[in-house]
Amino acid sequence: MIVNKAYKFRIYPTKTQEVLIAKTIGCCRFVYNYFVGKQKGKDAYWHMVEEMVQNGQLPRNNWKGEFFHKNKSIKALPELKKHYPFLKEIDSIALQKSVEIVHEAYRRYYKKQNDEPRFKSKRNPVQSYTTKYVNGNIAVLGKHIKLPKLGLVRFAESREVHGRIINATIRRNPAGKYFVSILVEVDIQPLLKTGSSIGVDVGLKDFATLSDGTVYKNPTFFRALEEKLANAQRVLSRRQVGSTNWHKQRVKVAKIHEKITNSRQNMLHKISTHLVKNHDLIGMEDLAVKKMLKNVHLAKAISEVSWSQFRTMLEYKAKWYGKQVVFVARNFASSQLCSRCGHKHKAVKDLALREWTCPSCECLHQRDLNASINLRNEALRLTAGTVGIA
Structure with missing residues (x-):
């Protein structure tokens, strides 16, 4: 399966390269x-024309707004570089990519897929720019990455880059660290089928409870550093x-x-990868x-447990490796x-009730484990005949 995959590395630019990165951004x-x-x-002009047509001040003659034209x-x-000579100092392909980003933003806006594009601010915590691969201008050479205008930049090589390079995004985070994300087109082979299915019940006390009895505790990374963060922010305010x-x-x-973000993402990646590798069908609740x-x-x-991010990771990894996630x-x-007899016990609506006994079959249930088993069974029912799982 051909997919787009990103490799993210930390880079260590020289002082000269840092200045050029700041100029390019x-x-x-x-x-x-x-x-x-x-x-x-342009949009304001056409909105004004449309309003005049509706008020009868202009005849209706198929007035339409003017779409953003990428090539023009x-x-x-x-011509813009002639008026603003500083644009000549940086990578021209990065400027072209900025125009393409504007085009894509307006394309989605006109299709009502997102809000109207807004101006970018230099005060945003994360600053970045993207440049495209053209004639070998982006390459991994040993312990260095070749980037347009920047030349060779030292980076922390944590894994090999495989696939056809599409573009590279250089970022500077709020802590002043620099990273590069190399987007490649790669052929990913599906994982071998295990014939296993699993139900996942996410929660706050325990991050996830699986239908096989496995429990992933909630490390509460934010709470662990909350006091330290509050003290640091108090000093900053002064x-x-x-x-x-x-x-x-x-x-x-x-x-x-x-540190909080990295710890949380590391945990989510490990759990989602483990689930996708070991199970063909994963059942989860479609939480609002x-x-x-x-x-x-x-x-x-x-907010701390990041259920949405966990769901996103499961979805794209399952798609890559030929597995299925059912919500x-x-x-x-x-x-x-009751996961044994199917009796509905409404008293369990009380979140404080962690264990309960089924009035019908007298089976003792642990709340989260019972929910995960039910999610697994429902996922199997919804996919009956579409997956080869017993």
Whole structure:
């Protein structure tokens, strides 16, 4: 199966390369904002025309807004460089990619797939730019990565890059570290079938309970560093904004956030990879996380466990390796149903009830384990005849 896969590495640019990266980020942001501004002006004009037509001030003559034209905008870049000479100092392909990003944003906007594109700010925590692969301008050479204009940049080689390189994205995070994400097109072979199915019940006390009895504890990475983070943020608030000490403290705060994020992602990757490798069918509840976050008492805990991110990882890994993830409907009473006889015990709606005995068959259930078994059984029922699992 041909898929797009990204390899992320930390890079260690020299001082000269850091300056060039900062210039490239700024110029790409300038080009992006320039064309977004032009398009906003066009859209405003056509909205005004449409309003005049509706008011009867103009005859209706198939008035339509003007779509963003990618090729015309790219051809306008040389003329733009004449007015803004600083654009000549950086990678021209990165500027073209910025125009393509604007085009893609408006394409999705016109199809009502996302909100109207907004201007980029230099105050965003993460700054980045993307450049395309053209005539071998991006390559991995030993302990260095060859990047347009930057030349050879030392990087931490954690694994080999396989596949046809498409583009590279250079990022600077809030902690001042630099990373490169190399997007490649690679042929991934499906994993061997195991004939196994599993149900996964996610929660707050335990991150996940599997139908085979395995329990993944919730490490609460944020809670473990919450006090340290609060102290660091308190010190930051007392520093004069923009001063040397303020920047030093800002980096300390950013590093704590980075540690929390990396620890959480590492756990999610390990669990999702293990599930996909060892099971052909994975049953999960289709949780409405956005609605659940409206609960002020649980919002913090729900945000910390990152159910949405875990679901995304399971989906794309299952797609890559030929496995199947089934999301059971939200109205399916996985916790209330007895996994042995199917009796529905409504008293289990009380979240404090962790263990209960079925009134019908007198089977003792542990709440999360029973729910995961029900999710597995429902996933098997929904896919009956489509997967070779007993």
